[in-house]
Amino acid sequence: MSKAGGRGLLLARRLYTSRTLGLALGLLCVGVAMYPLDPAPWVWGLMIFNGVLWPHVAYQWTCRSRAPFRAEHRNLLVDAFLGGVWVAAMQFNPLPSAATLAMMAMNNVAIGGLRFMLFGAVAQILGIAIGYGVFAPAFIPETSQLQLYACLPLLCLYPLALGWICFRQANTLGRHKRELLALSRTDSLTGLLNHGAWKDQLDIEYQRCKRQHRGGAIALIDIDHFKAINDTHGHVAGDRVLRQLSRMLRQNLRATDVAGRYGGDEFCLILPDLALDHAASAMEALRDRFATLDDAQSPALSVSLSIGLAAWKPSCADATQWLDEADRALYEAKSTGRNRVICSGDHKPRQEVFDPV
Incomplete structure (x- = not known):
């Protein structure tokens, strides 16, 4: 009809x-x-x-x-x-x-x-x-x-x-x-905020940090060698990996944290009122947990995460500059061997194991 x-x-x-x-x-x-x-x-x-x-x-x-x-x-x-x-x-x-x-x-x-x-x-x-x-x-x-x-x-x-x-x-x-x-604000595959909706929340968080002079951190997360996962195990397996990561984010983050799918195999987080070292600990826990992912339909599947972190600074002119710092940290994590957490301004990869949040 x-x-x-x-x-x-x-x-x-x-x-x-x-x-x-x-x-x-x-x-x-x-x-x-x-x-x-x-x-x-x-x-x-x-x-x-x-x-x-x-x-x-x-x-x-x-x-x-x-x-x-x-x-x-x-x-x-x-x-x-x-x-x-x-x-x-x-x-x-x-x-x-x-x-x-x-x-x-x-x-x-x-x-x-x-x-x-x-x-x-x-x-x-x-x-x-x-x-x-x-x-x-x-x-x-x-x-x-x-x-x-x-x-x-x-x-x-x-x-x-x-x-x-x-x-x-x-x-x-x-x-x-x-x-x-x-x-319209939700990614259909993962159920997280989509790119545009998450960036809207980032603008709100930036203004809150600037107004209240309270810190926070953002993280960009990349699934290492995701194209190889799709090519080797198939796109259905790749979709399962994306959904598993989104499920881990919802289960292990705080109620105030905001998770989104930035695009493709990249995810993004807003971590309000969280110091950079505590944010790094939380991301290390997430990285370690994700590395133990067991896919019953693809037993040989191996996964890892590269994560870039950036804390809010009064010197950040806008939310885009804050996001650029996290993006540069992510690029460094990927270019220095992947499977690691890099904080903006910190060139030493963090690979210690921490308890999950």
């Missing part, structure tokens, strides 16, 4: 409830207004069809249509047209007529905005004209007390129901928007 078709069926389901309630309440309002006029039996039959059967006919008509969205808009215009007919049939009785026209206009503007409300108004005017020609009504300037009470359910309950439907729709749309936003 096309996207428009799916939207049309969703609209039809949503309107089925409101149309059933609204037309049932409208039948009470119109019926009480018509009763003193002693209408012909066929008029009562048309009223009952419109108030009781039409919601079900309209729903089935839409469901069987090749273009459900357009079909439901057509049904709304039919609602507006018949509303205009009943206004003329009630001899323009003020309160029932105003209630009928206003409730349908409210429904149309809620569904299609001002433009569709204007289309509905045209349909109402056409219905009034047809009704005038059929019923040749006189004008009734007063609404009786019974007719007033008959209009109250339509005036009170239908707006409440329509408001509840609109609230549920807005709530659903808000949830979908939050889910889409989360997906």
Whole structure:
């Protein structure tokens, strides 16, 4: 089914409830207004069809249509047209007529905005004209007390129901928007933040460090010889390695740390309020743990990590400069033998074993 078709069926389901309630309440309002006029039996039959059967006919008509969205808009215009007919049939009785026209206009503007409300108004005017020609009504300037009470359910309950439907729709749309936003910021393979989302967090952390004069560190992590892993063991094995590393990061880092996939086989970490030596200890623990990775589907698989670390410094002009320092440290770790942790400004590889964080 096309996207428009799916939207049309969703609209039809949503309107089925409101149309059933609204037309049932409208039948009470119109019926009480018509009763003193002693209408012909066929008029009562048309009223009952419109108030009781039409919601079900309209729903089935839409469901069987090749273009459900357009079909439901057509049904709304039919609602507006018949509303205009009943206004003329009630001899323009003020309160029932105003209630009928206003409730349908409210429904149309809620569904299609001002433009569709204007289309509905045209349909109402056409219905009034047809009704005038059929019923040749006189004008009734007063609404009786019974007719007033008959209009109250339509005036009170239908707006409440329509408001509840609109609230549920807005709530659903808000949830979908939050889910889409989360997906747009998440790497699909690892479940970590993607490149752009992580860099946004890095900018926030840089500003926090600068504002509060509190330190922190960032780490860039590279899986050594990852291309060789893909070439030797296959890309499926390579994906398993990426997911394993992301799982280790989520399991062993603090709740305040921010992990992301920088791209390809590179990962990135923000370690707030962590001194550089403590950050190096944590990364050594991660490096040692990752080196013991056991892949049951590829027993010969051997992995290691190269990690570059950089602490925040007041001299860093921006987050990019801070990231460049970590990138240079990572480059040095890779160019001096890999499988090691290098801190920015420290040319000695760290290969001691530390307890994990």
